[in-house]
Amino acid sequence: MKSVMSFPDRGPWGKSNWRGNTSGYVIKEMIEHFKPKLFVDACEGSGTSGDVCREMGIEYVGLDLHKGNDFTKDYILSQLPRPADVCFSHPPYHDMIAYSGEVYHGIREGDTSRCLSPEEFISKSQTMLLNQREAVRDNGGIYATLIGDHRGGTLGKGNFRSYQADFIQMMPKDELLSVAIKLQHNCLSDDRVYSGSFVPIMHEYLIIWKKASKSLVAVSFDIANELQKRVATTWRNVIRVVMMKLGEAKLDDIYKEVEAVASHLLGVNPNWQAKVRQQLQKHHTNVARGVWAI
Missing domain, CATH: 3.40.50.150 (Vaccinia Virus protein VP39)
Structure with a gap:
């Protein structure tokens, strides 16, 4: 085969x-x-x-x-x-x-x-x-x-x-x-x-x-966990592309750009602004108060 x-x-x-x-x-x-x-x-x-x-x-x-x-x-x-x-x-x-x-x-x-x-x-x-x-x-x-x-x-x-x-x-x-x-x-x-x-x-x-x-239950949890990981990775990559485009930007401008490019993610996460801040804190640089850079 x-x-x-x-x-x-x-x-x-x-x-x-x-x-x-x-x-x-x-x-x-x-x-x-x-x-x-x-x-x-x-x-x-x-x-x-x-x-x-x-x-x-x-x-x-x-x-x-x-x-x-x-x-x-x-x-x-x-x-x-x-x-x-x-x-x-x-x-x-x-x-x-x-x-x-x-x-x-x-x-x-x-x-x-x-x-x-x-x-x-x-x-x-x-x-x-x-x-x-x-x-x-x-x-x-x-x-x-x-x-x-x-x-x-x-x-x-x-x-x-x-x-x-x-x-x-x-x-x-x-x-x-x-x-x-x-x-x-x-x-x-x-x-x-x-x-x-x-x-x-x-x-x-x-x-x-x-x-x-x-077991079937264990498999179900594995599948759900894998999907959650993919969503998390997608969020990180979307925000990285936004920051690549903006270079350096205020938080409000980052929010606006994320809204424009990631509406499919916003619908499944009502607390998306907190998610954006979390990703910025983990993977990007705070160059001034309320200002972030890649």
Whole structure:
């Protein structure tokens, strides 16, 4: 298994007419590399993972929304004979291909392709990943997901979202094992001609975590602490850039500049002026009363 994967032929597994189908070669690579005895797919779609596992003689459990399994509500581990060695998912992406609705007999709450916003998709995806984590054995169980980037709206005009970055950020930092890039082939957009600055998305990411022995509560605290550290670092860097611009300035002028460049931080910290003073005292020079320099 390598950090870049390319499979022009999707292989004989699963149903080729199922949109968003995972290449069976991805599953085959994971099995050959991690050598699981029990492989679980949390959203198996057309059954590609099951076909590969049966061919390779690997015990398999396949779950899917269309089989009545909702990874945002149903505990995966309770549906298994024992903790899995590998638990994989390739979830429906937010508003790209609708997997429930008129075609599939009513919209399902757990269908992540029916999320109303990227934030809802990310929140439900974190539930999915934590559910996968709980489903694998301690001290070495593998949980993984295949996810692509997303651009909303009409071609070239929608916001770009790198979901793999969100997924990595919201899971335990010390459990991240690897990220592999999977090139995409035979997409509906392959024959389109794009103009201007539009850059077509031609790859997905296989994100792989290796479970430690930490409890779910401990993992939750680790994730929260990591986010707090990032917020603190962002504050420090924003104020440093402000001071680089101003060189030397009065406190009121620093406040005004911070308001102009860091409105996204101010909304989550009503005591932001105290935060600014704290950062100035820690990392900058007080050259006169109420005057600071980098």
